Amino acid sequence: MGIKEYLDNSLNKYFVDILNNNGFELTESNISGMGGIYRFKNSWLNFDIVNDRGIIETRISSLYSESFYDFDLINAYLNRRNKSEIENTKFGKSDLSKRLNLEQESELFENNLTELKSMFNELNYKQTESELNKIGNERAKLLFG
Secondary structure (H helix, E strand, C coil): CCCCHHHHHHHHCCCHHEEEEEEEEEEEEEEEEEEEEEEEEEECEEEEEEEEEHHHEEECCCCCCCCCCHHHHHHHHHHHHHHCCCCCCCCCCCHHCCCCCHHHHHHHHHCCCCHHHHCCCCCCHHHHHHHHHHHHHHHHHHHHC
């Protein structure tokens, strides 16, 4: 299966219904070499699905920003917002070292649409991005030392 077919299958299996049901429209499609991207947006969020040499990644951003965040980072952020204490930051024990599969990412996306809309709206996106960047730096330190 080629890059485009794998990307198309992943998009159709896990995300197309969520995107269609929430007013997302395709704004960019680019398949070249060992990679491909589909970019979507609706009235309140950008969504990308990328195939980079056979690895599918999904990410979102505010309409008011160029910064995209993957669903593993979004998951850690949401988990931390819902917990009163920060969990252990050892590799394998932290939410930062966990990878979601595409099914889990699509469930996270669909189940948190209202919260995502609020997090990335014009009033909140800068604070959300600041917090996501802190968590991203913590993840990089945990994973790469």
